[in-house]
Amino acid sequence: xxxxxxxxxxxxxxxxxxxxxxxxxxxxxxxxxxxxxxxxxxxxxxxxxxxxxxxxxxxxxxxxxxxxxxxxxxxxxxxxxxxxxxxxxxxxxxxxxxxxxxxxxxxxxxxxxxxxxxxxxxxxxxxxxxxxxxxxxxxxxxxxxxxxxxxxxxxxxxxxxxxxxxxxxxxxxxxxxxxxxxxxxxxxxxxxxxxxxxxxxxxxxxxxxxxxxxxxxxxxxxxxxxxxxxxxxxxxxxxxxxxxxxxxxxxxxxxxxxxxxxxxxxxxxxxxxxxxxxxxxxxxxxxxxxxxxxxxxxxx
Numbered sequence: 073x074x075x076x077x078x079x080x081x082x083x084x085x086x087x088x089x090x091x092x093x094x095x096x097x098x099x100x101x102x103x104x105x106x107x108x109x110x111x112x113x114x115x116x117x118x119x120x121x122x123x124x125x126x127x128x129x130x131x132x133x134x135x136x137x138x139x140x141x142x143x144x145x146x147x148x149x150x151x152x153x154x155x156x157x158x159x160x161x162x163x164x165x166x167x168x169x170x171x172x173x174x175x176x177x178x179x180x181x182x183x184x185x186x187x188x189x190x191x192x193x194x195x196x197x198x199x200x201x202x203x204x205x206x207x208x209x210x211x212x213x214x215x216x217x218x219x220x221x222x223x224x225x226x227x228x229x230x231x232x233x234x235x236x237x238x239x240x241x242x243x244x245x246x247x248x249x250x251x252x253x254x255x256x257x258x259x260x261x262x263x264x265x266x267x268x269x270x271x272x273x274x275x276x277x278x279x280x281x282x283x284x285x286x287x288x289x290x291x292x293x294x295x296x297x298x299x300x301x302x303x304x305x306x307x308x309x310x311x312x313x314x315x316x317x318x319x320x321x322x323x324x325x326x327x328x329x330x331x332x333x334x335x336x337x338x339x340x341x342x343x344x345x346x347x348x349x350x351x352x353x354x355x356x357x358x359x360x361x362x363x364x365x366x367x368x369x370x371x372x
Contacts, residue, residue: 076116081106082160083153086114102165112150115226116160135161137205138227145196147216147223168218171279175212180282183313189215190276192222197272200227201265208263210271211252212278250291250298251284258295281309
């Protein structure tokens, strides 16, 4: 199954109807489940070493772990398997556009929209972190924007971090997308939920400014900046963003000590301003409903 065509049947069950997208070593198709008579999304990845038991077991365990979760900000996973040197994951067919497409069409988002999307992404990440899974590839193209909110996609390179999970990623293997990659990930170090928190900070910067925090001509140069460069100040790139949001994004970004990286328990609330179409943030909220403010590491 090195090259699949429309009409092909995967796993003796899923008929491929239309290619939805492709990139790197993966393709996503609109497929039809012949057993249940419903449309699904099927992602298949070419596994160059399909006989490698570690690679196959890692793929299976991560799919099974993620399928245990039912959460409004996560795309539901229905099935997974390996057939003819291809690994495939069958998912809910979510309606909408990716966040990457939305940003290309609209440019930098209003603060109110960034609040809503970031809250949904953080909620979905909290759910997978609770079962010991780290996504490892949080980026705008892996977030679906729908009328009901956002859904986090693509757990194909997720990793298990629970204490009893055997390491199924080879030492010094670097996987992810450079523009949204945490320093420890770029260096092939230990992956933890803090890795996803850093990526969320990069996504937040992209939503509010239209570009990720670090850019260069090649991924290696971007990864080098992730390791050693100082993140740009959000307030300088987007002066209308309230200071509370600047501090919220900064909490995702300590480079040297990932353990102190954090996603806020709550994000500043935003409402539409009567004086202008641009949204403005209300912070702090009324005392009766005020959440505990986020705590961030402050360098000494």
